[in-house]
Amino acid sequence: MKKILISSIAVCALLFTVSCNTDFEKDVNDVVVSAGSANFTKYVALGNSLTSGYRDNALYIDGQKQSYPNMIAQQMMLAGGGTFKQPLMPNNTGGFSNLPGFPGKFILSVVNGALSPGPTAAGAPLDNISGAGPYQNMGVPGAKSFHLGAAGYGNAAGLPIGAANPYFVRFASTANASVIGDAVAQAPTFFSLWIGNNDVLSYATSGGIGTDQKGNTNPATYGPNDITDPGVLASVITSYVGALTANGAKGVIANIPNITTIPFFTRVPAKPIAGLSDTQVAQLNAAYAQYNGGLGQAKAGGLITDAEYQQRLIKFTAGIANGAVIKDKDLTNLGPQLPSYRQTTAKDLLLLTASSVLQAGGGTSTQLDDQFVLTEKETAKVMAATTAYNAAIKSIADSKNLAFVDANKKMNELAGASGIQFDGVKYTATFVTGGTFSLDGVHLTGRGYALIANEFMKMINEKYNSTLPMVNVNSFSGVTFP
Amino acid sequence: MKKIVVTTALLAGIFAQAGGFRVSLQGVKQLAMAHTSAHAEDASVTFFNPAGMSFIPTKLSVVAGGFGAKSIVNYQNLSTLESYETNNPIGTPIYAAIAYRVLDNVSVGFNFSTPFGSTIEWPSDWAGREIVQRLELKAFYFQPMVSFKLAPWVSLGGSYIYAKGLVNWDKAATQLGGTLNLKDEKASGSGFGLGFYFRPSEKLDVSIAYRSPIDMEAEKGTVSFNISPALYPALGLDASGKDSFKATLPLVDEYTIGVTYKVTPKWLVSGDFNYSGWDRYNSLTLDFANAPIGNQPTDPTVLVSPKNFESTQTWRVGTQYQINDMIAARAGYYYDESPYSDENFQAETPSFDSNVFTAGLGFKFAKGFGVDVAGGIALPKSREVKNANTNFYGQAKAKAYYFGLGLSYNPF
Numbered sequence: 001m002k003k004i005l006i007s008s009i010a011v012c013a014l015l016f017t018v019s020c021n022t023d024f025e026k027d028v029n030d031v032v033v034s035a036g037s038a039n040f041t042k043y044v045a046l047g048n049s050l051t052s053g054y055r056d057n058a059l060y061i062d063g064q065k066q067s068y069p070n071m072i073a074q075q076m077m078l079a080g081g082g083t084f085k086q087p088l089m090p091n092n093t094g095g096f097s098n099l100p101g102f103p104g105k106f107i108l109s110v111v112n113g114a115l116s117p118g119p120t121a122a123g124a125p126l127d128n129i130s131g132a133g134p135y136q137n138m139g140v141p142g143a144k145s146f147h148l149g150a151a152g153y154g155n156a157a158g159l160p161i162g163a164a165n166p167y168f169v170r171f172a173s174t175a176n177a178s179v180i181g182d183a184v185a186q187a188p189t190f191f192s193l194w195i196g197n198n199d200v201l202s203y204a205t206s207g208g209i210g211t212d213q214k215g216n217t218n219p220a221t222y223g224p225n226d227i228t229d230p231g232v233l234a235s236v237i238t239s240y241v242g243a244l245t246a247n248g249a250k251g252v253i254a255n256i257p258n259i260t261t262i263p264f265f266t267r268v269p270a271k272p273i274a275g276l277s278d279t280q281v282a283q284l285n286a287a288y289a290q291y292n293g294g295l296g297q298a299k300a301g302g303l304i305t306d307a308e309y310q311q312r313l314i315k316f317t318a319g320i321a322n323g324a325v326i327k328d329k330d331l332t333n334l335g336p337q338l339p340s341y342r343q344t345t346a347k348d349l350l351l352l353t354a355s356s357v358l359q360a361g362g363g364t365s366t367q368l369d370d371q372f373v374l375t376e377k378e379t380a381k382v383m384a385a386t387t388a389y390n391a392a393i394k395s396i397a398d399s400k401n402l403a404f405v406d407a408n409k410k411m412n413e414l415a416g417a418s419g420i421q422f423d424g425v426k427y428t429a430t431f432v433t434g435g436t437f438s439l440d441g442v443h444l445t446g447r448g449y450a451l452i453a454n455e456f457m458k459m460i461n462e463k464y465n466s467t468l469p470m471v472n473v474n475s476f477s478g479v480t481f482p
Numbered sequence: 483m484k485k486i487v488v489t490t491a492l493l494a495g496i497f498a499q500a501g502g503f504r505v506s507l508q509g510v511k512q513l514a515m516a517h518t519s520a521h522a523e524d525a526s527v528t529f530f531n532p533a534g535m536s537f538i539p540t541k542l543s544v545v546a547g548g549f550g551a552k553s554i555v556n557y558q559n560l561s562t563l564e565s566y567e568t569n570n571p572i573g574t575p576i577y578a579a580i581a582y583r584v585l586d587n588v589s590v591g592f593n594f595s596t597p598f599g600s601t602i603e604w605p606s607d608w609a610g611r612e613i614v615q616r617l618e619l620k621a622f623y624f625q626p627m628v629s630f631k632l633a634p635w636v637s638l639g640g641s642y643i644y645a646k647g648l649v650n651w652d653k654a655a656t657q658l659g660g661t662l663n664l665k666d667e668k669a670s671g672s673g674f675g676l677g678f679y680f681r682p683s684e685k686l687d688v689s690i691a692y693r694s695p696i697d698m699e700a701e702k703g704t705v706s707f708n709i710s711p712a713l714y715p716a717l718g719l720d721a722s723g724k725d726s727f728k729a730t731l732p733l734v735d736e737y738t739i740g741v742t743y744k745v746t747p748k749w750l751v752s753g754d755f756n757y758s759g760w761d762r763y764n765s766l767t768l769d770f771a772n773a774p775i776g777n778q779p780t781d782p783t784v785l786v787s788p789k790n791f792e793s794t795q796t797w798r799v800g801t802q803y804q805i806n807d808m809i810a811a812r813a814g815y816y817y818d819e820s821p822y823s824d825e826n827f828q829a830e831t832p833s834f835d836s837n838v839f840t841a842g843l844g845f846k847f848a849k850g851f852g853v854d855v856a857g858g859i860a861l862p863k864s865r866e867v868k869n870a871n872t873n874f875y876g877q878a879k880a881k882a883y884y885f886g887l888g889l890s891y892n893p894f
Contacts, residue, residue: 028558033563115716421873
């Protein structure tokens with residue numbers, strides 16, 4: 001009997017040990033989300049289109065709901081965060097019907113048997129919702145670094161002369177308000193700031209038709225497609241951060257992704273002229289024979305180097321992908337008889353906007369205009385500015401002891417061969433099929449913004465010892481198929 | 483003293499299981515004793531070892547049985563604070579077998595069983611939906627067999643296995659904005675079983691058996707997409723959103739050594755060692771006819787998913803006590819080893835290192851009728867999920883219960 005008792009006790013002991021490690025060490029239901037040393041009571045997000053939730057070439061309600069600041073704010077609510085109000089558009093189409101150049105969102109539709117993105121009509125005229133403010137998502141599509149501090153950036157009267165931005169006009173507290181002023185007036189306890197993308201992006205998406213303003217410290221003299229001087233960017237961001245942290249607020253700041261990996265610049269191949277017949281090749285080469293001959297004379301006359309001569313020779317070959325003929329303003333001006341033509345190489349970036357022109361036969365006997373190509377030289381200017389901006393942003397983050405998001409690194413990872421996987425879904429930077437870029441090829445989808453939101457929260461948690469949970473990237477929307 | 487030895491034997495040692503999608507539910511009597519193999523009382527031995535037929539006490543033996551298996555798997559992710567629980571239907575593996583001694587030293591038999599199979603059903607919006615929402619896997623084994631008694635104390639048996647199976651797999655196709663279903667109800671394969679059964683004394687039974695691996699070939703699988711029809715042309719789908727696929731699912735080989743020792747005329751103790759060749763399951767390859775949803779740079783229609791299973795060992799111990807002429811009481815314990823590491827956790831076939839306790843009763847009635855009942859409880863260990871291949875992380879835990887009812891008829 002005693003022996004049986006001993007054995008039974010042994011069995012019970014085994015059962016006990018066994019049942020102990022059947023459970024989770026820590027159950028999610030017991031997790032308490034902490035703000036750490038941060039205070040999420042009043043979170044205000046500042047930035048441009050990326051911050052606003054802009055996608056598919058428009059700002060619209062469903063996109064705004066999946067902005068990365070809104071995702072972050074929802075998680076902050078688990079750790080004492082307050083309400084997060086966004087200046088929602090009046091509809092799910094976006095655009096402003098009473099302003100030129102603000103169409104509704106792009107949608108995919110079947111054109112000639114293939115899926116193709118195209119614009120829709122704007123959903124409504126410009127509205128004004130400042131009365132229901134203030135708003136915690138202060139992302140303003142199109143804003144450059146120095147715009148956030150510009151008084152009157154939300155003044156409707158400034159719209160016709162380009163001094164105001166309709167997206168800020170909608171919710172600016174007064175006609176003379178600045179974005180940063182309205183943000184500071186809310187006395188945020190926590191802020192995010194992701195600005196500076198447009199300071200190079202508008203130059204790049206315009207095909208480099210603007211000017212690199214490096215050395216010019218007066219942004220009032222800049223055109224809309226110019227590259228901002230890195231010193232200007234550094235000084236305005238320093239002043240914003242100073243104003244936002246004046247009363248002890250904590251925050252997070254992100255750098256500028258390398259724009260040359262986004263689908264807007266990678267979708268169209270650098271050598272897009274393929275599938276030419278022998279006859280077409282012969283015709284094209286004959287048509288450019290005179291131009292090539294002229295180049296030979298220019299070289300003989302010492303007007304251009306041999307390198308430029310070689311670069312400018314136009315030659316089409318059957319059976320391979322040829323470069324498109326472009327007008328390149330950086331070539332030596334040889335007068336109206338010998339225009340500045342050359343064929344694109346693997347180092348040029350053809351813009352997404354060039355695809356319809358190419359489909360119509362552009363790039364062969366008709367040359368592509370400057371606005372459709374970011375040439376190698378122009379790309380170098382973009383890269384140099386980005387590098388300078390990112391050095392400045394990092395040093396501001398360090399000196400103000402802010403959480404720092406290396407958005408550039410994350411987007412490069414996305415553009416890499418293996419992309420970024422989340423719960424079995426592989427995301428890449430490929431247009432439409434990659435899942436992260438919306439139909440404009442520049443802005444992200446909900447899933448793309450979720451990747452960004454997680455990167456922000458990871459860095460916030462690291463800096464402030466908070467425990468904001470990550471969002472499930474796959475749960476947000478991607479590209480909508482018809 | 484004997485009792486101490488036996489109970490300690492129950493507790494000691496390294497115990498392991500078949501794991502993966504192999505279900506140890508092919509004999510109710512056996513399940514009650516930890517699914518040990520050296521029990522030649524009736525035709526249920528046929529699954530475990532064809533040679534066992536030669537030692538069935540009667541000339542004819544017929545058995546049939548069924549089980550109810552209920553399992554619940556939980557997943558949680560401390561990074562996203564998500565948690566999900568499966569809603570698996572009750573699994574109902576069944577078996578039937580007949581054994582007949584045609585000559586004094588020759589027995590023939592037939593066994594039908596469902597040794598592989600599981601249905602896992604996660605909530606359709608759970609975190610791992612891209613991997614699996616619902617997966618039904620089944621294999622039916624049809625085994626004609628023959629056994630020769632080489633000497634009064636040893637027999638040799640062999641079987642041919644024809645396996646038929648079905649796969650029905652729902653998962654999300656997040657990038658396509660929908661879901662897809664992989665289905666093949668006509669997968670098949672064949673293999674064989676081989677075994678020796680020894681009875682060197684009236685007190686000792688030894689069973690040594692081998693069951694070959696079987697490649698279940700799904701030749702005419704159908705993949706159906708539930709996505710926008712605008713995507714059909716780009717994916718090479720037909721007008722109803724379908725494409726075909728081929729795949730091979732390996733069912734693993736198994737080596738078993740079982741021993742049963744009659745300590746007293748009324749009391750027996752059994753032990754088993756199994757080795758299951760799960761290392762065959764390196765990867766799962768789905769070869770689609772047209773749909774470019776694969777991951778091979780050279781052929782985008784081929785999807786290769788690494789599985790990296792490892793072979794497992796199982797040690798089982800069971801015992802039976804004949805309370806009276808009519809009733810036998812049984813109990814057992816085994817340790818079931820998961821065939822993969824945390825780094826290779828497979829949400830479609832969740833598997834855990836488990837302690838399994840079993841018990842049951844056997845009733846003998848007049849005219850050779852017998853009824854067996856058995857129950858089991860698995861206590862799987864919670865584990866980490868760290869699958870870098872699918873970037874799927876978190877933790878998983880499970881519970882499982884088994885119940886079985888078996889009938890045997892040994893008329894003459």
